[in-house]
Amino acid sequence: MPQLKLFVAPNTCARVATIALExxxxxxxxxxxxxxANQQNSPEFLKLNPKGKVPTLLVxxxxxxxxxxxxxxxxxxxxxxxxxxxxSDALDQTRQTADLAFFAGTVHPTVTRIAMPxxxxxxxxxxxxxxRPKGIExxxxxxxxxxxxxxxxxxxYGDTWSIVDGYLYWVWGRITGVGYDGSAFPKIxxxxxxxxxxxxxxxxxxxxxxxxxxxxxxNLYMAPR
Ligand SMILES: N[C@@H](CCC(=O)N[C@@H](CS)C(=O)NCC(=O)O)C(=O)O
Numbered sequence: 001m002p003q004l005k006l007f008v009a010p011n012t013c014a015r016v017a018t019i020a021l022e023x024x025x026x027x028x029x030x031x032x033x034x035x036x037a038n039q040q041n042s043p044e045f046l047k048l049n050p051k052g053k054v055p056t057l058l059v060x061x062x063x064x065x066x067x068x069x070x071x072x073x074x075x076x077x078x079x080x081x082x083x084x085x086x087x088s089d090a091l092d093q094t095r096q097t098a099d100l101a102f103f104a105g106t107v108h109p110t111v112t113r114i115a116m117p118x119x120x121x122x123x124x125x126x127x128x129x130x131x132r133p134k135g136i137e138x139x140x141x142x143x144x145x146x147x148x149x150x151x152x153x154x155x156x157y158g159d160t161w162s163i164v165d166g167y168l169y170w171v172w173g174r175i176t177g178v179g180y181d182g183s184a185f186p187k188i189x190x191x192x193x194x195x196x197x198x199x200x201x202x203x204x205x206x207x208x209x210x211x212x213x214x215x216x217x218x219n220l221y222m223a224p225r
Contacts, residue, residue, distance in 0.1 A: 001026060001027075002059050002060050002077070003058075003059075003060050003061070004021065004026065004027070004028035004029070004057065004058070004059060005028065005029045005030070005031060005057070005058040006018060006021060006028060006029070006030050006031070006055055006056070006057050006058075007030075007031050007033050007045070007048070007049075007054050007055060007056040007057075007058075008030045008031070008032060008033065008054055008055060008207075008208070008211065009032065009033045009034075009035045009040075009054050009211075010208045010211050010212045010215065010221075011115075011174060011177070011208075011224055012035075012054055012055075013054075013055065013067055013104075013108060013170060014054040014055035015166075015169075015170045015173075015204060015205075015208060016055075016067055016071065016163065016166045016167050016169075016170050017055040017057060017067065017070050017071065017074070018030065018055075018204040018207060018208070019163070019166040019169070019170075019200060019201055019204040020070075020071055020074045020075075020081075020083055020163050020166060021074070021204075022200035022201070022203045022204045022207075023081050023083060023163070023166075023198075023200040024074060024078045024081040024083070025081070025200075026078065030207055030211075032211045032214060032215070033045065033054050034215065034218070034220050035222070036215070036220040036221070036222050037220055040052040040053065040054065048063045049063055049065050051065060053065065055067060055070055057070050057073075059073075066104070067100070067103075067104050067108075067167075068097065068100045068101055068104050071083065071100055071163050071167075072084075072097060072100065074163075075163065082160070082161075082162070083162060083163040084096050084162050084163065084164075085157050085160055085162060096164075099156065099164050100163075100164065100167070103164065103167040103168070103171070104167075106142070107142055107167075107171055108171070110135055110138050110139050110142060111135075111139075111171055111174050111175055112135075113131050113132065113134065113135030113138070114132055114135040114136055114139060114175050114178060114180060115174050115175060115177075115178050115224060117130075117131035117132040117135065136180060139175060139180065140184075143182070143184075143185050143188060144184075144185075146168065146185070146188055147184075147185045147186075147187050147188055150187035150188065150191060151187070154187075154190065154191060154194055155191070155194075156168065161198070165191065165195060166195070166201070168188070168191060169191070169192060169195040169201065172188055172189075172191070172192045173192065174224070176192075177224045178224050178225060
C-alpha cells in the first residue's frame with residue numbers, strides 16, 4: 001500500500017481527489033495549503049509542484065500533479081473502489097480519460113471565470129461585471145449538455161457512480177456557492193443531492209470544513225463570493 005499525502009485547499013478542485021481517496025478508503029493524509037498566504041508559491045511547495053497548484057499528491061513521497069493524472073492513477077491502482085467503470089478496450093478507456101480532461105480542461109476554467117473572476121483581469125469590480133457574466137453564459141451551454149447526459153441515469157455513466165460524478169459535484173457546488181442559478185437543471189441538482197448522501201463525500205467535506213475552521217482561526221479564510 002503506497003503512502004499517500006494530498007495537498008489541498010478548501011473550495012478548490014482538490015475536493016475531487018479528496019473524494020476519490022475517501023471512496024478508496026485507504027489511509028491518507030491531507031496537508032492544508034494556505035492560498036491567502038500564497039503558500040502554493042512558497043519555495044518548499046514549488047519543489048513538489050513547480051506549477052504551484054493543488055491538488056498535489058505525494059505517493060511514497062514523490063509528487064503526482066494534475067487532476068486527470070491523479071484520478072486516473074488512483075482508479076488504476078485501487079480498482080476495487082470503482083472510481084471509473086471497467087473499460088472494455090483502449091478506446092473505451094481513452095474516452096473515460098476524455099471525460100476527465102473535459103472537466104479539467106473545459107469546465108474547470110469556466111468555473112474559475114465565475115468563481116474567481118478577479119484572477120482574469122486586474123480590475124476586480126470589472127471582473128464581476130464582465131468576466132463572470134460571460135463565464136455564466138458559457139457554463140449554461142456546458143450544463144445544458146450535462147443535463148442531457150444525465151438522461152440515462154442519475155450518474156455520468158448511467159447507474160454507476162464514478163469519480164467524474166465527484167468532479168461534477170465540485171463544479172456544481174462551487175458555482176452555485178457564488179450564486180449560479182441552477183434552476184433550469186433539475187437532474188444536475190438531484191445529482192448534487194445524491195452525491196451529498198454518499199458517506200465518502202461527507203467525509204471529504206468534513207475534512208474540508210475542518211480546514212476552513214483552521215483558516216478562519218488564522219484569519220486566512222477567503223469565503224466564496
Ligand atoms: N490543471 C490543474 C489545475 C489545478 C488548479 O488550478 N488548482 C487551483 C485550485 S482549483 C489552484 O491550485 N490554484 C492556486 C493558484 O492558482 O494560485 C488540475 O487539474 O489539477
